[in-house]
Amino acid sequence: MNALTQPDSPQAALAANGEQLQRARDLLQRTLEFVRQQARPWSGSGLSKASDDPYVISRFGDLQIRIEVAAALHERARQRLQQDQDPAEVAVALAEAAIAVGEALLATGNAEFELTGQRSPQPQALHDPLRWKYQLVGNYRLNGALPQGFRSAV
Known part of the structure; x- marks a missing residue:
């Protein structure tokens, strides 16, 4: 890994994660507002509001859980760094x-x-691809292999 494939420091990585987490929260909020105020239910559902659709409700539950799990892992990383x-x-x-x-x-x-x-533009994350992070985590947890090229957090 080099300067093009990872943030400059653990602090920069934490900040980038925090920004993306806030983007996810904001996007969820905008989507919630749209569904509550403008979305129409699927014509075959027999419902008067899209927000009453059990599939839509489940989708928002799933998204909320994903964001809360991400927030908890972000907080854990912040604490370990501090x-x-x-x-x-x-x-x-x-x-x-x-x-x-x-x-x-x-x-x-x-x-x-x-x-x-609609689709809101999202910043490209090619500079720090997730596929490498899965490998890093798996190799560390499974084989005890230290992450290659990581920088000291202290």
Whole structure:
């Protein structure tokens, strides 16, 4: 990994995760407002409001849980970083948070398109792809392999 494939520091990674988490929360809120105020129910549902559709309700429950899990992992990574824990543990916690945040943002963006017919532009995350974070976390948890190229958090 190099400067093009990872944030400059654990603090920068934490900040980037926080920004994406806030984006997911904002996107969820905008989608909720659209469904409450403008969306029409599926014609075959027999419902008078889209917000009464059990599938729409379930979708919002799923999204809320994903965002809350991402927030909890983000907070755990923040605490590990602040407590100057083992740099490998910090790197793995940051990767776990980034995965959860990225997946929550992706799911929220997909739900926005599905439920509103619109898609908000999302910043590209190619500089720090999640596929490598899954491998980092899995290899550390399964094999005890230290993350390659991680920088000291202390």
